[in-house]
Amino acid sequence: MEGQDEVSAREQHFHSQVRESTICFLLFAILYIVSYFIIRRYKRKSDEQEDEDAIVNRISLFLSTFTLAVSAGAVLLLPFSIISNEILLAFPQNYYIQWLNGSLIHGLWNLASLFSNLCLFVLMPFAFFFLESEGFAGLKKGIRARILETLVMLILLALLILGMVWVASALVDNDAASMESLYDLWEFYLPYLYSCISLMGCLLLLLCTPVGLSRMFTVMGQLLVKPAILEDLDEQIYMITLEEEALQRRLNGLSSSVEYNMMEMEQELENVKTLKTKLERRKKASAWERNLVYPAVMVLLLIETSISVLLVACNILCLLVDETAMPKGTRGPGIGSASLSAFGFVGAALEIILIFYLMVSSVVGFYSLRCFGTFIPKKDDTTMTKYH
Numbered sequence: 001m002e003g004q005d006e007v008s009a010r011e012q013h014f015h016s017q018v019r020e021s022t023i024c025f026l027l028f029a030i031l032y033i034v035s036y037f038i039i040r041r042y043k044r045k046s047d048e049q050e051d052e053d054a055i056v057n058r059i060s061l062f063l064s065t066f067t068l069a070v071s072a073g074a075v076l077l078l079p080f081s082i083i084s085n086e087i088l089l090a091f092p093q094n095y096y097i098q099w100l101n102g103s104l105i106h107g108l109w110n111l112a113s114l115f116s117n118l119c120l121f122v123l124m125p126f127a128f129f130f131l132e133s134e135g136f137a138g139l140k141k142g143i144r145a146r147i148l149e150t151l152v153m154l155i156l157l158a159l160l161i162l163g164m165v166w167v168a169s170a171l172v173d174n175d176a177a178s179m180e181s182l183y184d185l186w187e188f189y190l191p192y193l194y195s196c197i198s199l200m201g202c203l204l205l206l207l208c209t210p211v212g213l214s215r216m217f218t219v220m221g222q223l224l225v226k227p228a229i230l231e232d233l234d235e236q237i238y239m240i241t242l243e244e245e246a247l248q249r250r251l252n253g254l255s256s257s258v259e260y261n262m263m264e265m266e267q268e269l270e271n272v273k274t275l276k277t278k279l280e281r282r283k284k285a286s287a288w289e290r291n292l293v294y295p296a297v298m299v300l301l302l303i304e305t306s307i308s309v310l311l312v313a314c315n316i317l318c319l320l321v322d323e324t325a326m327p328k329g330t331r332g333p334g335i336g337s338a339s340l341s342a343f344g345f346v347g348a349a350l351e352i353i354l355i356f357y358l359m360v361s362s363v364v365g366f367y368s369l370r371c372f373g374t375f376i377p378k379k380d381d382t383t384m385t386k387y388h
Contacts, residue, residue, distance in 0.1 A: 020099075020103060020107050024107065024108065027073070028069060028073065031072050032065060032069040034069075035065045035066075035068035035069040035072060036065045038068065039061065039064060039065055039068065041379060041380075042379055042380070042381075043380070043382060043384065044381050044382055045380055052141075052143065055143060056130060056143070056146065059127075060127040063123045063124070063127040064124075064127055064384070066123060067119040067123055070116060071116075073108075073112055077108055077109060077112055079352045079355055080105075081105050081109075082351060083352065084105060085335050086344075086345050086348045087100060088100060088101075088335060089338075089339055089345075090345070102335040105335050120194070120197065121190070122154075126154060129150040133146040133147075133150050134146065135148070136149055161193065165193055168196070204366075205362055207369070208362045208363075208368075211364075211368050211369065212360070212361030212362050212364040212365025212366070212368065213305050213308070213309075213361050215361075215368045216301055216360075216361055216364060217298065220297055220298070220301060221294075224294045225281065225282050225293070225294060226282065226290070226294055227290045227291050227295070236279055237276065237279050240275055240276045240279060243272055244269065244276060247265060247268060247269045250265060251265050251269060304354065304357045307350075307354065308354055308357065308358060311354070
């Protein structure tokens with residue numbers, strides 16, 4: 001009986017591993033397909049050659065798509081974990097959700113950590129240097145020469161980062177034991193390096209999120225149709241049409257030799273056409289879209305922003321006053337044991353909404369910064385290497 005129980009336990013463990021691997025593969029396949037269509041939507045069509053560069057672009061496109069899928073999986077993993085915990089609490093004995101367990105969630109977190117390190121330290125640097133490589137002078141041109149140059153650049157980059165981390169460690173903690181620990185590449189150096197990059201990401205997040213929260217009202221105001229209060233849209237459209245016709249006549253009358261004035265007037269005409277399109281859209285919008293959707297979205301943004309700021313303030317006060325609120329390394333209860341929010345399912349749903357809201361605000365804030373504003377991707381006009 002003991003032998004049969006041992007065989008049964010091993011079979012159950014095997015089937016569980018196969019099921020988890022299949023689920024992870026299906027989830028990643030969905031993320032990869034979505035990421036591929038996102039990149040294809042913004043990638044410049046002129047980058048598609050039919051020579052050696054086409055192979056390089058395909059390889060770099062695959063690596064970029066893989067990285068975007070891993071990033072999306074890492075971002076969606078926290079909401080997915082919260083939803084899974086609440087589902088298991090609501091239906092603890094349901095046969096159809098037995099595949100959703102703590103082992104699967106922990107496995108997803110481990111895979112996200114592993115592939116995040118792989119993309120950050122290997123795949124993305126390789127894709128960038130591979131696109132920029134041309135092969136060393138004196139060697140036969142081709143894919144092998146470009147791969148060789150890329151590998152050499154990666155080795156030099158690794159040595160540069162190793163030296164920078166070594167200097168940073170010496171400045172922070174000039175101790176023989178800490179310096180010797182840097183020789184342990186897998187157990188100490190890579191986690192230390194990943195922590196340094198995560199710290200820079202957190203600092204950037206602290207800069208982008210407040211900017212994004214303040215910019216969300218402006219961005220939504222540009223996307224939605226504002227109420228036409230004390231405005232005559234017909235008169236505005238008539239005036240902008242006259243201005244467009246005047247600019248068009250002036251542009252047709254200019255000589256082609258006056259290139260600077262012609263380019264300036266073309267840009268002004270494009271701005272006028274854009275403004276005319278917005279006015280026509282406001283005129284065609286229905287009454288409920290103008291008078292109900294816009295105020296409702298603005299009130300919703302105000303509520304979400306207020307709750308986010310209030311939660312941040314409460315957490316800061318708890319960390320300053322209560323020592324037990326500090327994060328600890330001990331593992332809490334397993335998934336499906338207790339709700340992650342004091343308000344149950346409603347609180348968990350609110351947390352997920354706030355997570356996505358803060359994510360969107362961070363992205364908006366990132367592209368709103370002056371130094372990163374030129375990197376906004378445009379449909380069918382974003383290059384693989386750099387933004388023009």
